[in-house]
Amino acid sequence: MTDISTPKFLSGFRNAGLVKTAISEIHKCITQPWSLMEICGGQTHAIMQYGLDQLLPAEIELIHGPGCPVCVTSLALIDQALWIAKQPEVIFTSFGDMLRVPGSNGDLFSVRASGGQVRVVYSPLDAVEIASKNPDKQVVFFAIGFETTAPANAMAVLQAEKMGLQNFSILPANVLVPPAMHAILGSPDNRIQGFLAAGHVCAVMGYWEYPPIAEQYKTPIVVTGFEPLDLVNGILQTIKMLEEGRVEVKNAYSRVVTFQGNQAAQEIIKKVFEPVDRNWRGIGIIPKSGFGLREIYKNFNAVERFGSGDIKTEESKICIAGQVLQGLKKPSDCPAFGTQCTPQNPLGAPMVSSEGACAAYYRYGKKPR
Ligand code: SF4
Numbered sequence: 001m002t003d004i005s006t007p008k009f010l011s012g013f014r015n016a017g018l019v020k021t022a023i024s025e026i027h028k029c030i031t032q033p034w035s036l037m038e039i040c041g042g043q044t045h046a047i048m049q050y051g052l053d054q055l056l057p058a059e060i061e062l063i064h065g066p067g068c069p070v071c072v073t074s075l076a077l078i079d080q081a082l083w084i085a086k087q088p089e090v091i092f093t094s095f096g097d098m099l100r101v102p103g104s105n106g107d108l109f110s111v112r113a114s115g116g117q118v119r120v121v122y123s124p125l126d127a128v129e130i131a132s133k134n135p136d137k138q139v140v141f142f143a144i145g146f147e148t149t150a151p152a153n154a155m156a157v158l159q160a161e162k163m164g165l166q167n168f169s170i171l172p173a174n175v176l177v178p179p180a181m182h183a184i185l186g187s188p189d190n191r192i193q194g195f196l197a198a199g200h201v202c203a204v205m206g207y208w209e210y211p212p213i214a215e216q217y218k219t220p221i222v223v224t225g226f227e228p229l230d231l232v233n234g235i236l237q238t239i240k241m242l243e244e245g246r247v248e249v250k251n252a253y254s255r256v257v258t259f260q261g262n263q264a265a266q267e268i269i270k271k272v273f274e275p276v277d278r279n280w281r282g283i284g285i286i287p288k289s290g291f292g293l294r295e296i297y298k299n300f301n302a303v304e305r306f307g308s309g310d311i312k313t314e315e316s317k318i319c320i321a322g323q324v325l326q327g328l329k330k331p332s333d334c335p336a337f338g339t340q341c342t343p344q345n346p347l348g349a350p351m352v353s354s355e356g357a358c359a360a361y362y363r364y365g366k367k368p369r
């Protein structure tokens with residue numbers, strides 16, 4: 001059989017022949033319906049972009065998970081960001097995706113349009129540099145992301161401390177994958193029978209946290225990458241385990257991910273952050289599912305520095321993002337999809353983000369089979 005798991009070059013992971021071989025393996029071994037969740041929005045986009053869902057056996061249902069940090073950042077946090085960004089002494093910095101995410105009343109773009117200093121940065125260290133060049137301003141970085149961005153967010157705090165900056169802080173918003181998997185698999189509405197774990201999160205954190213999850217919920221998990229061959233290989237390995245009644249954790253992204261992960265990065269995270277309960281937009285509070293600043297770094301917490309303001313959150317009454325993020329509904333089940341809600345006029349975060357499921361369906365013109 002062709003070796004479908006280890007092409008020598010990246011282009012091999014987009015090789016149509018190898019992808020077809022893996023897909024025909026899936027067709028051969030499947031005997032019954034299975035529901036799999038790809039937890040990461042980057043994987044959802046790749047599946048849609050390459051039309052992989054159309055090539056898989058009809059027995060496989062791919063359920064799109066909440067792995068889009070922009071989408072799950074709570075409305076209260078977005079509103080808090082908007083309030084802080086409006087303060088006259090503040091330069092508010094953020095990754096570009098966050099600027100169009102709707103809060104209860106506007107977005108960061110509208111704050112900028114009305115005179116607020118909102119800047120797009122490509123790294124939290126850019127925000128530290130802005131703080132060092134603007135000592136008369138308070139510079140705040142919106143620290144969103146999964147475990148993947150946490151090391152850089154922690155590094156920014158350490159760097160600001162080293163430089164003695166009194167005018168830099170972060171709005172902590174990192175979220176964690178394993179607690180979300182517990183919440184999904186432990187839900188009475190759960191339909192997930194196998195998981196494709198997010199390769200980039202595992203590149204940082206490893207996958208040592210996953211065997212107890214697989215065992216507790218009797219659900220096989222395969223660490224999966226983002227190229228077409230990575231994805232079909234992850235699906236193949238998951239389906240094989242389900243068909244054979246095996247519950248294991250496999251690594252189908254071994255060119256990037258190790259069991260222990262990047263321990264230096266994990267140490268930096270541990271030094272600066274600690275797990276805290278976090279509210280996921282559309283899902284609710286998941287215990288210990290976010291990173292908050294440790295007590296010794298609380299001076300770098302924008303919430304401590306600026307307070308919360310008078311925040312009254314109000315979600316769109318039309319948007320069903322919560323059900324989409326939990327895998328209970330597809331974006332195309334939403335009555336506003338493609339009509340009232342488009343990337344130009346988003347009603348919910350999943351239509352904004354480059355990793356959002358609604359944006360993936362819209363961009364690639366997909367409807368579920
Ligand atoms: S299509 Fe728009 S309104 Fe509907 S769930 Fe997605 S983001 Fe919300």
